[in-house]
Each structure stands twice: as C-alpha cells, then as structure tokens.
Amino acid sequence: MLVSDLASVLLRLSVVAVCNAAVYDSFSSLPTTNYDFVIVGGGTAGNVLANRLTEDPKISVLVLEAGGTNSNAFQLDVPLFSLNLKFQYDWNFTTTIQPGLSNRSTFMPRGFVLGGSSSVNGMFYTRGSADDYDRFAAVTGDAGWSWDNLQPYLAKNEKWEPPADRQNTTGQFNPAVHSTTGINAVTLSGFPQSIDPMVFKAVDELGGIFHFNEDYNSGKPLGFGWLQHTITTQGRRSSSATSYLASQFISRTNLDVLLHARVSRILPSSSQTSSSGFAFRIVEFAQDLDGPLLQVEASKEVILSAGVFGSPHILLNSGIGDSRELSDVGIKPLVDLPSVGKNLSDQPAVFNTFFTNSTRTNDDILRNATLLNQVYTEFNKTGMGPLVTTGGNQISFYRVSENLTDRFGDPSSGKDSPHLEMVPGNGFFGTPPPTGHYFQLGTVVVSPASRGSVTINSTNPFDPPLIDPAYLTSPFDIAAMREAEHIMFQYASAPVWDGYILSPFGALENITASSPDDVLDEFIRNNVGSSAHPVGTAAMSAKNADYGVVDPDLRVKGVDGLRIIDASVFPFVTSGHTQAPTYAIAERAAALVQAAWV
Ligand SMILES: Cc1cc2nc3c(=O)[nH]c(=O)nc-3n(C[C@H](O)[C@H](O)[C@H](O)COP(=O)(O)OP(=O)(O)OC[C@H]3O[C@@H](n4cnc5c(N)ncnc54)[C@H](O)[C@@H]3O)c2cc1C
Ligand SMILES: *[C@@H]1O[C@H](CO)[C@@H](O)[C@H](O)[C@H]1NC(C)=O
Ligand SMILES: *[C@@H]1O[C@H](CO)[C@@H](O)[C@H](O)[C@H]1NC(C)=O
Ligand SMILES: *[C@@H]1O[C@H](CO)[C@@H](O)[C@H](O)[C@H]1NC(C)=O
Ligand SMILES: *[C@@H]1O[C@H](CO)[C@@H](O)[C@H](O)[C@H]1NC(C)=O
Ligand SMILES: *[C@@H]1O[C@H](CO)[C@@H](O)[C@H](O)[C@H]1NC(C)=O
Ligand SMILES: *[C@@H]1O[C@H](CO)[C@@H](O)[C@H](O)[C@H]1NC(C)=O
Ligand SMILES: *[C@@H]1O[C@H](CO)[C@@H](O)[C@H](O)[C@H]1NC(C)=O
Ligand SMILES: *[C@@H]1O[C@H](CO)[C@@H](O)[C@H](O)[C@H]1NC(C)=O
Ligand SMILES: *[C@@H]1O[C@H](CO)[C@@H](O)[C@H](O)[C@H]1NC(C)=O
Ligand SMILES: *[C@@H]1O[C@H](CO)[C@@H](O)[C@H](O)[C@H]1NC(C)=O
Numbered sequence: 001m002l003v004s005d006l007a008s009v010l011l012r013l014s015v016v017a018v019c020n021a022a023v024y025d026s027f028s029s030l031p032t033t034n035y036d037f038v039i040v041g042g043g044t045a046g047n048v049l050a051n052r053l054t055e056d057p058k059i060s061v062l063v064l065e066a067g068g069t070n071s072n073a074f075q076l077d078v079p080l081f082s083l084n085l086k087f088q089y090d091w092n093f094t095t096t097i098q099p100g101l102s103n104r105s106t107f108m109p110r111g112f113v114l115g116g117s118s119s120v121n122g123m124f125y126t127r128g129s130a131d132d133y134d135r136f137a138a139v140t141g142d143a144g145w146s147w148d149n150l151q152p153y154l155a156k157n158e159k160w161e162p163p164a165d166r167q168n169t170t171g172q173f174n175p176a177v178h179s180t181t182g183i184n185a186v187t188l189s190g191f192p193q194s195i196d197p198m199v200f201k202a203v204d205e206l207g208g209i210f211h212f213n214e215d216y217n218s219g220k221p222l223g224f225g226w227l228q229h230t231i232t233t234q235g236r237r238s239s240s241a242t243s244y245l246a247s248q249f250i251s252r253t254n255l256d257v258l259l260h261a262r263v264s265r266i267l268p269s270s271s272q273t274s275s276s277g278f279a280f281r282i283v284e285f286a287q288d289l290d291g292p293l294l295q296v297e298a299s300k301e302v303i304l305s306a307g308v309f310g311s312p313h314i315l316l317n318s319g320i321g322d323s324r325e326l327s328d329v330g331i332k333p334l335v336d337l338p339s340v341g342k343n344l345s346d347q348p349a350v351f352n353t354f355f356t357n358s359t360r361t362n363d364d365i366l367r368n369a370t371l372l373n374q375v376y377t378e379f380n381k382t383g384m385g386p387l388v389t390t391g392g393n394q395i396s397f398y399r400v401s402e403n404l405t406d407r408f409g410d411p412s413s414g415k416d417s418p419h420l421e422m423v424p425g426n427g428f429f430g431t432p433p434p435t436g437h438y439f440q441l442g443t444v445v446v447s448p449a450s451r452g453s454v455t456i457n458s459t460n461p462f463d464p465p466l467i468d469p470a471y472l473t474s475p476f477d478i479a480a481m482r483e484a485e486h487i488m489f490q491y492a493s494a495p496v497w498d499g500y501i502l503s504p505f506g507a508l509e510n511i512t513a514s515s516p517d518d519v520l521d522e523f524i525r526n527n528v529g530s531s532a533h534p535v536g537t538a539a540m541s542a543k544n545a546d547y548g549v550v551d552p553d554l555r556v557k558g559v560d561g562l563r564i565i566d567a568s569v570f571p572f573v574t575s576g577h578t579q580a581p582t583y584a585i586a587e588r589a590a591a592l593v594q595a596a597w598v
Contacts, residue, residue: 022250023069023114023257027287027294030258035062037593038283038298039305040263040314042067043116044579045566045586046305047240048157051183052590054255059597061254062296064261064285066310067113070241076113077236078379079229080362080387082122083429089113089120093309093467095530100450100472102525108467109532110307114259115241117307118579121532122390123229123237125186127154128574128581130219131414139571141542142552144588147219153587154580155179159243164190164235164388172226174215183246184583185238187231189393191386193426194360195439195500199394200224202494209398210491216397220416221576224396227423230579235379235388240583261285263310264293264461265318266302266562268334278334279560280318289462298561300597304538305566305586309465312341312454312537312568315549317461320559330459335559339547341454341537345573346469348481349444349531350524351429352488353505356439362391362427363437392425397446397575400483408476412447417575419447420484422491439501441492443484444531446575449474454537471528481524482517489513533578538568553592565589 024030037053039046042065050063073089075081093108111117130147137146144150160178163169169188178186203210203224213223230238249255267282281298304311315321319334321341326333364371365386378385397418405412412419425440432438452470456463472478490513492501503509511523538556541548549556550569556562567582574581 022252022255023259025259027258027261030062030256033296035060035256035296035298036300037061037303038296039063039303040283041065041116041304041306041310041566042114042241042245042257043111043305043307043566044118044240044582045589046303047115047244048583048586049303049305049565049590049593050255050257051244051249052587053593054249054252056594057252057254059254061256063255063257064263064283064296065114065257065259066262067111068259070114070119070239073113073119076119076239078376078387079123079231079235079237079390080365082120082237082390083366084431086120091309093464096466096468098469098471100470100478100525101528104526106471106529108469108530108534110309114245114257115239117532118230118239119237119241121579122577123231124390124395124577125217125228125230125580126221126395126576127217127219127584128576129221129413129417131412131417132572132574132581135413135572136540136570139542140540140552145552150584150588153584153591156182156587157184157580157583158182158186159184161185161187161233163188164231164233164384167192171214173228174218177215177218184230184240184243185232186228187233188226188228190231190235190384190388193389193393194358195424195426196393198496198500199424201496202491205494205496206491209487210396216395221397221418222399222416224394227393227395229390231388235383260287262287262289262462263306263314266304266314267295267318269297269561277558277560281561286462300561301593302562303593304562304564308344308534308537308567309454309467311564311566313456313465314461315340315538315556316456316465320556325455329456331456337549337557339539339549341465342451343536343539344452344454344467344469344534345448345450345536346452346471346534347444347446347448347531347573348471348477348528349442350481350485350527350529352441352443352485352508353428354439354441354492354508355502355505356437356500357502358500359437361437361439362386363432366427367432367434391427391429392423392440394424396422398422398487400480404476404479404483408449408474408479411449411476412575413572417447419445419480419575420487421446421576422484422488436505438505441488443481443488445477445480445484446573448480448573449476451536469530469534472525478521478524481528482520485511485520485524486513533573535567535570535573535578538564539571540569541571554589563589563593
C-alpha cells in the first residue's frame with residue numbers, strides 16, 4: 001500500500017472516530033453518570049431534544065437508547081425497503097386479543113434502533129389538519145399548541161428539498177406552506193410511478209369527494225394530492241438519527257448517546273423531594289437484561305421519549321399510574337396518576353389489493369434478485385431510480401357521510417379534517433407473492449373513536465407491556481371503515497382503471513361494492529391491522545383537569561424533574577400519519593424546556 005493511501009485511510013478512520021465520539025456502546029466508557037438532562041429513548045422526539053438542548057454548550061445531555069446504531073443499517077436508508085418490515089430493528093410487539101378484530105391479535109411495529117420509529121417508518125410526511133392542533137390547544141388550555149402558533153416549530157423541523165430526480169414540481173405543492181431551513185428533509189417523489197397519470201385521471205373522471213388538493217399539508221388535507229415524504233434530495237431516508245444527530249450535531253462534546261441501554265424505571269431522588277411531591281431524576285437501566293441494573297442522574301430533568309408504549313411502561317414500572325392497578329400487579333404505587341397508559345388511540349388500516357394487467361409495478365424489484373441488484377447499484381451510485389420512493393406517489397383524505405356523524409357523533413377535530421385516508425400503491429405491500437402484479441388501495445380510519453390501553457401484568461420491567469388498541473370497538477369506527485371500503489370501490493371503478501385493475505386479490509375476493517354491511521364488517525374485522533400510528537398513552541391535559549398525565553408544558557402532573565416528550569402526549573390522534581406532529585411537538589417542547597432553565 002502506498003504511504004499516501006495509508007495516510008488517507010488513517011485520516012478517514014480518525015474522522016469517523018471523532019464524529020462518533022459521543023456514541024457509546026458500553027456504560028463503562030461513559031465519561032460521567034451525571035448530566036443536566038437524561039433523555040430516555042433516542043427516537044423521533046428524543047433526538048430533537050438531544051439536538052436542541054445541546055445548542056447551549058454549557059448544557060450536558062445523555063440519551064439512553066435501547067436499540068443499536070442506525071449507521072451500519074444500510075437497508076433502512078432505502079425508501080422502497082420500508083415496504084418490508086425489519087424485525088431486527090423492531091420491538092416485536094403484538095396486541096392483546098382484539099374483540100373488534102374477530103379475536104385476532106395483530107402486529108404493532110415500533111422502531112428499536114437509534115432514530116426509533118423514524119428509522120423504520122413509511123416516511124409519509126403529513127401534518128394533519130389545522131383543526132387537530134386547535135383542538136390540542138382547546139383541551140389543554142394552552143394556545144401554544146394551536147396550528148398558527150406551532151408554525152415556527154414545524155418550520156424548525158422541515159427542510160424542503162428538491163426530489164431525487166430534480167423534476168419540475170410546480171403545481172405539485174404550495175411552497176408558501178413549507179420551510180427550507182429546518183433539519184429533517186421533506187421532498188416530493190423522486191421517481192415517477194407508471195400509475196401516476198391514471199391516479200389523477202380517475203380523480204378527474206369521478207369528481208365529487210375526489211378532487212385535487214395542491215398541498216394536503218396546508219392545514220386543509222381533504223382531497224387527492226402528491227405525497228410528501230421524509231426523504232432527502234439524495235433519495236435516502238431522513239430519520240431523526242440521520243438529521244438531528246448528523247455529524248455536526250453528534251460531534252458536540254456536551255452530547256453523549258449510550259446504545260443498548262434499556263431503561264427499566266425512574267427513581268425518586270430523596271434529596272430532591274420538593275413540596276410538590278416526588279422528584280424523579282435517577283434513571284435505572286440495563287445493558288444486559290440479565291445483568292446488573294445501572295444508574296445515571298439528571299441534575300435538571302429526566303425526559304421520557306421512549307414512545308407511546310415505552311414511556312407509559314416505564315412510568316408504570318416506576319410506580320406512577322393507577323395506584324390500585326399497580327398494587328394489584330405487585331408494584332408499590334408512588335404517584336397516583338390513573339390516566340397513565342389509558343386512552344391509547346390507533347388508526348385501523350386495511351390493504352386492499354387487486355391484480356393488475358401491468359408489469360410496470362414495484363413487485364419484481366422486491367422479488368427478483370437480479371433486478372434488485374441493478375436498481376440498488378443505480379441507487380448507490382446516483383441516489384435515483386425506483387428505490388427512492390415508498391411505492392406510491394399520492395395520498396388522499398375524506399370525511400365520512402353526515403349520516404354517520406349524525407348517528408355516532410363526530411370524532412374528528414373539525415369540518416376541514418378527514419376521517420378517512422386512501423393511499424394508492426404501485427405494487428404489493430410487503431413481500432409480494434412469487435407471481436402476479438398488484439395495485440393497492442390502502443384505507444385507514446384516521447379519526448377513530450375507539451380508545452384502548454397499555455398496562456403491565458408483571459413486576460419484571462423487561463417483560464413486554466400489554467397493548468390493547470381496542471380496534472373497531474366503537475360503532476363509529478367500523479361504520480367509518482365500511483364507508484372507506486365504499487370509497488375505495490368507487491375510486492377503483494373509474495373508467496381509467498378499466499383493463500388495468502383485473503380482479504381482487506386474496507381476502508378482497510370476498511367483498512364487492514354491493515356487499516351487505518355484515519359481509520363488509522366480517523372482511524374488515526378479519527383484515528384490519530395497525531397503521532402504526534398509536535398515540536395518547538400519556539396525554540396532555542389542562543393544568544387543572546381531573547385526567548391526563550402531563551400538563552400543557554409536558555411535565556408529569558404532580559411530579560418534579562420529569563417530562564414526557566413523544567407521541568404519548570397527543571390528547572387525540574392527528575388526522576394523518578404521526579411523525580410530523582411528533583416532530584413539531586418535540587420542537588416546541590425543546591423550546592419550553594430551554595425557557596425553563598435560562
Ligand atoms: C413501521 C412504521 C411505519 C410508520 N409509518 C409512518 C409514516 O409513513 N409517516 C408517519 O408520519 N408516521 C409513521 N409512523 C409513525 C411515526 O413514525 C411515529 O408516530 C413516531 O415516529 C413516534 O415517535 P416517538 O418519538 O413517539 O417514538 P419512537 O420514534 O418510536 O422513539 C422511541 C424510542 O425510545 C426507545 N425506547 C423505548 N423504550 C425504551 C426503554 N425502555 N429504554 C430505552 N429506550 C427505549 C425506542 O427504541 C425508540 O428509539 C410509522 C411507524 C412505524 C413503526
Ligand atoms: C425482534 O426480533 C428480532 C429477530 O426476529 C431481533 O433481532 C430483535 O432484537 C427483536 N427485538 C427486541 C426488542 O428484542
Ligand atoms: C371472541 O372471544 C369471546 C370471548 O372468548 C367470545 O365470546 C366471542 O364469541 C369471540 N368472537 C369471535 C368472533 O370469535
Ligand atoms: C415547470 O412547470 C410549470 C407548470 O407546468 C411551468 O410553468 C414552468 O415553466 C416549468 N418550469 C421549468 C423550469 O421548466
Ligand atoms: C380519556 O380522554 C378523554 C378526553 O378525550 C377524557 O375525558 C378521559 O378522562 C380520558 N380518560 C382517562 C382514563 O384518562
Ligand atoms: C393485458 O393487456 C394486454 C394488452 O392490452 C392484452 O393483450 C391482454 O389480453 C391483457 N390481459 C388480461 C388478463 O386482461
Ligand atoms: C429478473 O430481472 C432480470 C433483469 O431485469 C431479468 O432479465 C429476468 O428475466 C428477471 N427474472 C424473472 C424470473 O422475472
Ligand atoms: C449498496 O450500498 C450498501 C451500503 O454500502 C451495500 O450494503 C449494498 O450491498 C450495496 N448494494 C449494491 C447492489 O451495490
Ligand atoms: C343512514 O344510515 C342508516 C343505517 O345504515 C340507513 O338506514 C339510512 O338509510 C341512512 N340515511 C341516509 C340519508 O343515507
Ligand atoms: C402477561 O400477559 C402475557 C400476554 O398475555 C402472558 O403471556 C403472561 O403469561 C402474562 N403474565 C402474567 C404474570 O400474568
Ligand atoms: C373469505 O371469507 C371467509 C369467511 O370469513 C374466509 O374463511 C376466507 O379465508 C376468505 N377468503 C380469503 C381469500 O381470504
């Protein structure tokens with residue numbers, strides 16, 4: 001090897017070492033066990049906090065993440081691979097038996113890797129409606145959570161970029177409602193799907209509830225629009241790990257991240273007990289689940305960002321929850337907070353699949369190794385090609401009929417807010433069958449009324465929690481999903497799909513547009529799964545409310561030194577996918593924490 005080559009290798013190695021200096025695999029290498037802030041969970045929200053709080057070089061932050069690094073997990077970078085779930089990077093949760101789903105239990109994905117669910121999600125960027133946030137403000141009594149007042153925080157998160165193929169995007173979005181100065185990349189599709197022209201032709205042919213919406217992220221999502229997603233102009237996934245922990249941030253000397261650190265409990269620090277009750281500033285965790293329990297301490301605050309299951313699970317393990325329920329399990333109650341783990345809300349989803357006559361779908365890419373190698377080589381070289389999308393380039397939102405809201409009440413946040421979502425996909429979702437080409441119309445109830453819970457049945461903090469989303473237990477939700485299936489069939493009946501859509505695939509064979517309600521219901525209950533958007537298990541509520549887990553400033557009620565900042569705090573699910581709202585909440589929360597410690 002030439003000396004100059006050796007020198008350049010050494011130089012590169014040292015740069016890598018410097019960039020990763022703050023990411024540790026082992027507790028024994030941590031420089032200290034005392035930090036100003038300890039953040040539990042290096043996920044979507046947690047990494048926003050890690051980034052913002054360390055803007056001040058005097059503030060020290062430790063992030064404890066149960067999963068491993070994202071930096072050698074190359075498949076997570078490739079948008080199209082998000083169609084296949086990655087168990088290696090998942091918590092592998094399943095729900096309890098669901099009476100609303102014909103007594104099935106169903107998979108509940110959650111990211112188990114730095115970046116959390118933002119490292120494994122479908123990358124859809126949907127803010128929800130303005131009404132959603134105005135309802136947050138109304139129920140919490142804090143105008144800071146309103147749509148208008150959250151705009152600066154949406155802007156601090158979003159970094160709008162040109163799509164990978166640099167196509168002309170005029171008319172596909174409204175630049176006035178986007179920010180180019182944030183941290184997390186958002187872009188339009190960087191690769192056309194063969195179905196793109198047909199998708200909008202069908203909208204024109206049908207009219208009515210099917211109408212074009214130039215930008216569904218304007219606060220008014222109803223209609224059919226071009227999908228925006230958290231993908232970079234290089235065609236790569238933009239997660240909280242790749243963006244908020246990018247090398248210029250993770251290299252800050254006041255930021256440490258410890259991987260493979262599974263938090264069991266937070267403990268009261270007796271020396272810091274205040275008049276308002278317990279102060280919880282000690283964090284207990286393990287690196288080896290059969291090994292010793294370790295501790296670190298925060299001098300200012302512990303921030304739980306362990307997600308919609310992790311955060312309530314840790315609270316319950318710590319004796320913060322419904323005192324009677326905790327005693328029944330054998331856990332000593334310390335703080336009676338009956339709402340912990342309650343009001344879990346998730347959106348039920350169905351993948352409706354048809355055979356298509358086209359061969360220009362994504363199916364071959366995901367099942368033909370030769371073809372995959374070709375497009376993956378192109379992706380690696382140019383950041384372009386079919387791997388830079390998530391398999392579909394549009395999204396659409398609808399309200400249910402007034403008949404339905406008259407009968408069951410309206411769980412949505414307002415008249416401009418959808419109850420239903422429908423997403424076209426140019427191929428099978430998941431690993432496609434060995435043969436056949438597919439067209440997909442996913443349907444989701446984005447404003448569900450059902451509420452479930454997260455509970456524990458064990459004193460072992462490393463046993464999984466019991467996750468009960470109570471899918472389709474509210475009469476609104478099953479009726480709404482029925483309407484979603486009707487909308488789906490109506491859309492599929494547009495003339496443009498003649499000859500393109502051949503026949504229903506799999507379970508969809510069992511229903512048609514004219515199936516009676518009980519047949520539709522059976523199909524729905526047999527086929528609904530999670531949309532992967534659970535929220536609400538540590539909900540914020542007004543300061544004087546008799547329910548809720550955190551105050552509007554996200555401090556745990558009746559406790560010192562502890563906040564929850566993640567998707568657990570949504571008081572209602574926003575009427576779309578949940579990462580953009582999680583980022584916005586985390587950005588505002590970071591500002592609230594900073595303001596409290598100036
Ligand atoms: C498969 C999938 C697809 C999705 N698709 C989309 C989409 O296309 N668009 C969209 O907007 N939203 C999508 N979502 C939802 C969205 O990603 C989540 O709502 C959002 O990321 C939640 O952020 P969070 O910070 O609350 O939790 P997370 O990002 O999940 O972060 C929680 C972190 O805490 C860690 N953790 C948990 N427990 C512990 C513990 N005890 N100790 C230490 N660390 C712990 C976890 O490992 C994780 O890193 C999807 C989610 C999934 C899982
Ligand atoms: C989930 O299962 C996969 C293997 O199927 C494993 O690699 C991963 O560690 C599991 N996740 C957790 C949190 O145990
Ligand atoms: C679900 O289980 C309950 C309780 O075991 C039972 O009463 C009910 O009939 C079951 N429902 C279905 C659809 O199997
Ligand atoms: C982009 O498309 C718009 C609308 O189709 C057109 O008016 C504009 O000239 C195009 N811009 C470029 C640079 O081609
Ligand atoms: C669930 O949320 C509703 C508001 O949507 C609230 O009235 C109720 O008290 C909450 N329940 C619990 C147990 O927190
Ligand atoms: C698919 O389309 C081709 C070309 O239009 C036609 O010849 C063929 O019969 C079609 N196949 C089916 C199954 O409809
Ligand atoms: C797989 O893809 C390659 C490259 O496009 C192609 O030549 C081959 O015929 C395909 N194999 C199958 C079984 O379709
Ligand atoms: C693309 O790059 C990734 C990351 O370096 C590598 O793991 C993968 O094998 C590459 N794929 C091809 C087809 O070159
Ligand atoms: C409303 O729904 C009920 C129950 O499905 C149905 O009987 C009734 O005809 C509907 N009314 C209208 C106006 O659609
Ligand atoms: C807790 O629930 C799980 C899942 O239902 C079950 O496997 C386990 O046996 C239960 N543990 C106890 C102690 O009841
Ligand atoms: C059609 O429904 C029946 C009854 O629920 C079920 O057994 C069957 O598996 C379904 N067909 C398909 C293709 O899923």
